[in-house]
Amino acid sequence: MLTVRTPENIELSYALAGPGSRAAAYLIDFFAMAVAGQLGVNLVVSGVAVLLSGLGEDGKQWAAAIAVLMVFALYNGYFILFEWLWNGQTPGKRMLHVRVIRQGGYALRLFDTLLRNLLRAVDFLPFFYGVGLVSLLLTRDSQRLGDLVAGTLVVYQEPVETDSLLPDLSSDSEAEPPLPAAALAAVPSEVVGLVGIYLRSREEMVPRPRQEIAAELAELVRESSGLEPRTGQGLEGFLASIVRQVEPGPPWSYPPPEEAGLPS
Missing domain, CATH: 1.10.10 (Arc Repressor Mutant, subunit A)
Incomplete structure (x- = not known):
């Protein structure tokens, strides 16, 4: 349990999301990205390959490079856009009732989600979130490296009637x-x-x-x-x-x- 004090001098309590909930949310998001990526990347790369077919081997290399860039953009853009537009949630996080917030209890800003998600590649090292998992287990507030740098937390967020x-x-x-x-x-x-x-x-x-x-x-x-x-x-x-x-x-x-x- 985490307690923070707002600028209004009011204490709020949060239940920190553990590795299990965060991993489950990530897997849901990963499969959603895989489905969207399979359709979108294949469609775009196929079209580019046709346009560049006259370049022979160079055309294939360009198509492969575009495919890599699209996968990178999809992987990072998915989390960045959803967390920004959905107030700290992705489809996976929403299903698991967890949310990313700023330290102090405030909503996520675009810069925060950019920072925490662009560092996701470092958290993924050496394989499947090795660095991120160690950081989650060793830090007091269950933060991966991206959270530490961006000043963010992942907490349980029960459905709230507003x-x-x-x-x-x-x-x-x-x-x-x-x-x-x-x-x-x-x-x-x-x-x-x-x-x-x-x-x-x-x-x-x-x-x-x-x-x-x-x-x-x-x-x-x-x-x-x-x-x-x-x-x-x-x-x-x-x-x-x-x-x-x-x-x-x-x-x-x-x-x-x-x-x-x-x-x-």
Whole structure:
């Protein structure tokens, strides 16, 4: 179990994915790549071979070189694109409910997935992830070499319902029923500041930590003021309404945590 502290000073716990789950996810992805590669590479190389047939032996060598480049691009591009577009998951990882995240609990960026996957070839040495497996077993957070360099972790990610986190934050404050002034005044300014920072940075968070932080902040508001979300109102909609009515203006305009005097 891994515990991290977010810039909002909230602790989150993750179960680290072990070698077994990661290997199973990789095998699923490998077979998916094999099927796609067999069809795509054969089709392209056959077409190139026909176009270069007039070059004789040189044409065959060019076709072979193109095939090698395509396999390299497919192998690396598969993981890079899926992890970037699917928020740290590939089809195999999604089936095994594991996800790649940045240290600190934040969502993966394109640079992170580029770095960790381009180093996959080193992890594969001397054969079938020899270096990577040794690194997984010896490091405290079960990280292969690519994870260590990129600053990433692979954790279990249970399916999370995010409906409660998807309010329309662009709705005008005039459409909201006003909250009791006395209750709003009871919400500490530090909590309002934390809520503003959260709303500004929420898109960088993976679903489960995002839900947990929203719940923690809503509980801080409730404890201090007694205010709770209306029926059918999402947690983020509730938090946004607090900020809008206490501090008019876009909640994402709050300063970064370090400028607000909070741990970054």
